[in-house]
Amino acid sequence: MAESKRCKDLDKTSEPEQNIKLTEYFRRLLKREINFRLTxxxxxxxxxxxxxxxxxxxxxxxxxxxxxxxxxxxxxxxxxxxxxxxxxxxxxxxxxxxxxxxxxxxxxxxxxxxxxxxxxxxxxxxxxxxxxxxxxxxxxxxxxxxxxxxxxxxxxxxxxxxxxxxxxxxxxxxxxxxxxxxxxxxxxxxxxxxxxxxxxxxxxxxxxxxxxxxxxxxxxxxxxxxxxxxxxxxxxxxxxxxxxxxxxxxxxxxxxxxxxxxxxxxxxxxxxxxxxxxxxxxxELVRNMGQHHKECYKLLKYIFNDGRGYTFLPSYVLKTLVLKHNCHCEEEENLAVCFKTLVASCLHYLFNRKTEEKIEPSRFARALMLGKRFSLNIPSIFFKEHNILYSKNYKFPCEQFLQEIEIMLESIEKISYREEDNDDDESLDIVTSIFTGVEAYLSTFPFFRKEKELTFIKCYECYGNYFNENIL
Missing domain, CATH: 3.30.460.90 (Beta Polymerase; domain 2)
Structure with missing residues (x-):
């Protein structure tokens, strides 16, 4: 968790250099892992x-x-x-x-x-x-x-x-x-x-x-x-x-x-x-976006919704946020800046989630899971009153969900702090680990729960200066 504190205390003058590092990493990730490698x-x-x-x-x-x-x-x-x-x-x-x-x-x-x-x-x-x-x-x-x-x-x-x-x-x-x-x-x-x-x-x-x-x-x-x-x-x-x-x-x-x-x-x-x-x-709207924002969308999907045991936000939600972001953003080069802005938007919705009773008659297994189920209210680009996640029922307790996102964001932040690029290590820790989700779930049980409170809020503070409520 030291990396989160380092992010929080970081002087803003060093931020452009971090973004350059993170953007370079993202471009390598797009080339080696995300984009098609077919003729x-x-x-x-x-x-x-x-x-x-x-x-x-x-x-x-x-x-x-x-x-x-x-x-x-x-x-x-x-x-x-x-x-x-x-x-x-x-x-x-x-x-x-x-x-x-x-x-x-x-x-x-x-x-x-x-x-x-x-x-x-x-x-x-x-x-x-x-x-x-x-x-x-x-x-x-x-x-x-x-x-x-x-x-x-x-x-x-x-x-x-x-x-x-x-x-x-x-x-x-x-x-x-x-x-x-x-x-x-x-x-x-x-x-x-x-x-x-x-x-x-x-x-x-x-x-x-x-x-x-x-x-x-x-x-x-x-x-x-x-x-x-x-x-x-x-x-x-x-x-x-x-x-x-x-x-x-x-x-x-x-x-x-x-x-x-x-x-x-x-x-x-x-x-x-x-x-x-x-x-x-x-x-048509997505195809008309610039390549820069298409790549931002791909990065979000790959890192946060790649079917590796995590359900950060469905890809349709990520597309909705990117389309909204694209309406007002003129950035065309720095992937890190737009990526962080989009993550901040995601965090805004997560912190304004609604928690409900965890037990449902149609899902008896939920009774075996600690924590409450939760729903998110994310407006459509076509109907501001329509929540595109109205019927979304997340399978995980809130605590597990938040811990998984915290680990993912911290692994991304580590890229920004590397003193030297390591071409042999081209994967995010959270993307390569298939056990983190299990660990996060077990940590929600009282027997495994750590004494300290969740530190997810530190990740929010890392991205906080990119957050603009008007873009939501």
Whole structure:
């Protein structure tokens, strides 16, 4: 913890030198660990291959299922934005339903939740073919608890039906979902024991890319989300709703809005909430950012949300914060300055978290964990009143969560204090350790708890001079 004190007492005149060191480290990290290490030709082949199998899969469903007709497939997510880290192993798509104009009507919002809407079916034909997934005149959304799909069929919906059709198409059209290029081929992961996982509102079939140039295989998870696209109307969103006028201009230029299933709509008694999303606009906004801020976003994802046992903040939250930051920041070179500013924004939300009772009927295991569960309120860039983490239920007690972040930030600060660069040590301590999370969790038990209070506040003080409340 001496490093935190050193940071706190550091004279500001030495700060530029520290930032230079940290920026140089970040650039090496981007080159060696974060950016793709594939040839441009192979990366293009992988992208084209995934596009082909997804479009084939959706077209197969559309040709055989009368009540699931699709107009197009939209590429979204980090691969479309150019911000994926490590390997090209996660792709995201929206399968947009083909619906005639006026067939569905969108109420401005759910009375209880900003950023959500109820979808009223006006077309008699849709009422007939979607009748089993409707509640009165409205289309029901998904309703499942937590991360489990246990009993999800009981709360049947059009989304769950779509998942079944993906399963059947993957099983019955296996040979059609193989695509070969000069460099390699892609095919479904397995035709045996096929399991279509659920990831939020998306369903995730897996494919495998096999390169001819090496023995390496890349398992690729493809998130496919069912989406309804409708014309934008003034009562859906206004300029005052958005974080910055830039976002509203983009929405207005696009002229449409997507609705997707809401994974947790428990606060809506009728289970009718559909999420209002502007995913295509987000892709455009991120792609239009300068390379500097894209690299900041990649660094945040790699260090704080890389699937190594930690859940700092979901990548969508990090993207939201970077997009807000990009509205007012003119920095183009110094990665350390922007990185610290963004971390300070994250800390602001963490210190303003809401703690609640830890025990939930749907998660009995929580009863075995000390500490209280917590939720964070982070506004959307499109709806300031909409919390993008409204349904987020963190699996860890607050104490463990804070300790993990403290260790991560301290390991980053150590880079700034190195008197000499060590090219042989190119990894953050927290990134390379797979045991820190366990240690932090054990330390929350009274038997293991240290006498002194958590020192996480020292890390906050390290980054405090970069924090500007106006940017949130």
């Amino acid at each position: 441009k030709e192979e990366l293009c082949d992988i992208i084209c291959s995934v596009d082909f199998v997804v479009e084939t899969l959706v077209a197969t469903i559309s040709s055989k299922v009368g009540w699931l007709q699709f107009s197009r497939v939209v590429k979204v997510g980090s691969m479309a934005e150019g911000t994926s880290v490590g390997r090209p192993n996660e792709f995201d798509y929206l399968a947009v339903l083909k619906i005639e104009a006026g067939s569905v009507q969108v109420e401005r919002t759910c009375a209880k939740r900003r950023g959500y809407a109820h979808v009223k079916i006006a077309d008699p034909n849709l009422k007939t073919i979607w009748g089993k997934w409707m509640n009165g005149q409205y289309l029901t959304s998904d309703f499942t608890r937590g991360q489990s799909d246990f009993l999800s069929g009981y709360f049947d919906s059009l989304g769950n039906a779509f998942k079944d059709e993906i399963y059947h198409a993957m099983n019955n059209a296996h040979s059609n979902l193989v695509y070969r290029t000069k460099i390699g081929k892609i095919e479904p992961e397995s035709s045996l024991n096929l399991d279509i996982k659920r990831h939020g509102p998306a369903f995730t079939p897996k494919f495998v890319w096999k390169s001819k140039n090496s023995d390496e295989k890349i398992t690729i998870e493809v998130d496919i989300t069912l989406a309804i696209e409708v014309e934008l109307t003034p009562d859906i969103i206004s300029e005052t709703d958005t974080f910055d006028p830039l976002f509203f201009r983009k929405v207005k230029e696009h002229g449409k809005v997507m609705l997707i299933s809401c994974r947790d709509n428990a606060s809506c008694d009728a289970k009718l909430c559909m999420c209002l999303v502007f995913t295509e606009i987000e892709v």
